[in-house]
Amino acid sequence: MSTAFELESAVLPAETDELRREVREFLAGELASGSFTPVADSWVVSSDRRFTRKLGARGWLGMTVPEVYGGQGRTALERFVVIEELLAAGAPVGAHWVADRQAAPGLLNFGTEEQKHRYLPGIATGECVFAIGMSEPDSGSDLASVRTRATRTDGGWLVEGTKIWTTGAHLANVILTLVRTGPAGESRHEGLSQLLIPLPDDGVEIRPIYSLSGDHHFNQVMFSGVFVPDSAVLGEVGQGWRQVTSELSYERSGPERILSTMPLLRLLAQRDAIDPVTLGRLVSRAWSLREASIAVATSLSKGEAPNTEAALVKDLGTRFEREVIEAARGTGVEPDFGSDDPLSRMLAHIIASSPTATLRGGTNEILRGVVARAMGVR
Numbered sequence: 056m057s058t059a060f061e062l063e064s065a066v067l068p069a070e071t072d073e074l075r076r077e078v079r080e081f082l083a084g085e086l087a088s089g090s091f092t093p094v095a096d097s098w099v100v101s102s103d104r105r106f107t108r109k110l111g112a113r114g115w116l117g118m119t120v121p122e123v124y125g126g127q128g129r130t131a132l133e134r135f136v137v138i139e140e141l142l143a144a145g146a147p148v149g150a151h152w153v154a155d156r157q158a159a160p161g162l163l164n165f166g167t168e169e170q171k172h173r174y175l176p177g178i179a180t181g182e183c184v185f186a187i188g189m190s191e192p193d194s195g196s197d198l199a200s201v202r203t204r205a206t207r208t209d210g211g212w213l214v215e216g217t218k219i220w221t222t223g224a225h226l227a228n229v230i231l232t233l234v235r236t237g238p239a240g241e242s243r244h245e246g247l248s249q250l251l252i253p254l255p256d257d258g259v260e261i262r263p264i265y266s267l268s269g270d271h272h273f274n275q276v277m278f279s280g281v282f283v284p285d286s287a288v289l290g291e292v293g294q295g296w297r298q299v300t301s302e303l304s305y306e307r308s309g310p311e312r313i314l315s316t317m318p319l320l321r322l323l324a325q326r327d328a329i330d331p332v333t334l335g336r337l338v339s340r341a342w343s344l345r346e347a348s349i350a351v352a353t354s355l356s357k358g359e360a361p362n363t364e365a366a367l368v369k370d371l372g373t374r375f376e377r378e379v380i381e382a383a384r385g386t387g388v389e390p391d392f393g394s395d396d397p398l399s400r401m402l403a404h405i406i407a408s409s410p411t412a413t414l415r416g417g418t419n420e421i422l423r424g425v426v427a428r429a430m431g432v433r
Contacts, residue, residue: 065346065353071136078140081113086144093145093397095405096315100270102149102226107181110141110148116155117179119356120163125176131356135349139310145318149272150226152311154178154185157302158231161249165290165298170251174229188218188232188252188276189299199243199296203278205234205250211284212236214250214258217277224261224274227254232278233295247295251287258282267407268392312372313344316379319405322398328386337382340375344368380409 085091085106094101110116118134120126141148159178162171177183194200203216214234224230230252237246252259258281264273290298320337323329347368354364383402384390390403 065132065350067132067136067349068130071133074133075136075140078115078137082140082144082146085109085146091145091147093318093401094147095145095317095319095401096408097145097318098142098148098152098311098315099222100149100266100268100272100404100408101145101147102223102272103147104150104181104184104226106147107150109181110151111179111181116151116181117159117175120159120175120179124163124171125179126159127179131352132349135310135352139314139345142311142314143317143321149223150184151178151181153187153223153227154183157187158185158229161231161289161298161302164301165249167286169286170289174251177228183229184223184227186221186224186227186230186274186276188221188224188230190218190220192217192219192275199239199247201233201235201247203232203234205236205248205283207236208282211282211287212250214252214278214281214283217275219273219275220264221261221274221276222272224254224276225263225271229253230259230276231289233299236292236295244296246293247299248292249289249295249298250283251289252278252281252283253287256281268404270404270408310345310348312369313341313348313375316376316405317341319383319398319401320379322401323383323386326398328388328398329382333382337375337379340378344372344375347371377409380405 086093091101091103091106107116114127114129115137117124117126118129118137119131120128122128155178159175162174166174174183178185188203191200191202194202203214203218205212205214212234214232216234218224218230218232221230232250232252234248234250235246236248239246254261258279260277260279262275262277263271264275265271266273320341324334347364351364351368380402383398384406388396388398388402390406391399392403394400394403
């Protein structure tokens with residue numbers, strides 16, 4: 056049997072219990088004051104810069120960033136606890152999500168000292184918002200088919216091309232963009248680089264893409280002769296694919312792949328809206344997936360690259376999210392965006408956004424291909 060991937064059982068340290076209590080107390084206070092209304096899929100659809108700054112002030116952003124760069128120097132498992140509580144509560148975390156989840160580790164792993172000192176303190180306070188420019192029109196989940204090109208010029212690069220489904224680009228101060236800087240090679244993975252492009256910029260046009268619910272979190276981003284200095288290249292020129300696949304482990308393995316529908320499941324349980332057998336099955340599935348997600352977080356905290364394990368967790372997690380939605384639909388509750396009933400309203404929003412769950416971060420079919428290759432069956 057192949058040992059190409061492995062999920063070792065891991066336990067959250069006892070010292071995280073007090074941190075969890077602090078986060079729960081904070082969230083209870085915010086809910087009592089009407090600071091936010093819980094929503095499912097909050098890390099995508101719900102952004103509040105004021106709420107993000109509150110988290111930064113409490114030291115709950117940039118938690119794994121070393122103190123020298125303005126972070127907290129805490130562990131990945133402590134960060135995991137904070138994220139769990141925020142997602143389960145349906146809190147508005149979208150403004151800082153990409154910066155805290157992907158941009159910060161990317162900067163720590165590949166950034167120059169100047170880049171780290173420039174961006175990481177703002178990520179930790181919630182002042183610096185990032186977007187990730189990966190997907191492109193007519194490419195589906197084929198990330199290697201990048202056509203956005205950066206051409207050499209004096210002192211830097213000129214960027215031309217289009218990105219799509221770029222979450223939060225309309226809020227961002229920086230867009231971390233995957234571009235083609237050289238020949239593709241046989242694998243098409245060569246010749247790719249990542250650029251840190253500050254916003255706004257006269258050469259960058261951001262067009263909103265509205266969801267079925269009328270929400271705006273996706274965008275189409277067009278680059279027209281945008282100048283990017285050499286100092287804004289993240290990592291090494293031509294090593295973009297290696298860097299991106301490393302960053303995708305953070306995107307694919309986190310508890311958001313399990314807890315996006317937790318606010319909905321909690322409402323169903325509080326109302327006894329689904330039968331105990333179905334509820335027990337869903338809760339047990341959530342717990343097993345949580346254990347897998349903790350295992351990946353532990354691996355990442357050791358400096359390992361659990362790319363295959365992350366792909367597996369993301370695939371299983373998004374399928375679980377669909378199960379929760381289908382269970383809710385089977386209760387007879389009518390989804391209604393304008394309803395006074397929180398369950399009816401939440402169900403309407405999650406049904407509208409659910410088609411993207413198995414697309415963002417790589418389609419389930421792509422992820423299964425990653426796992427199959429690692430096991431030697433493809």
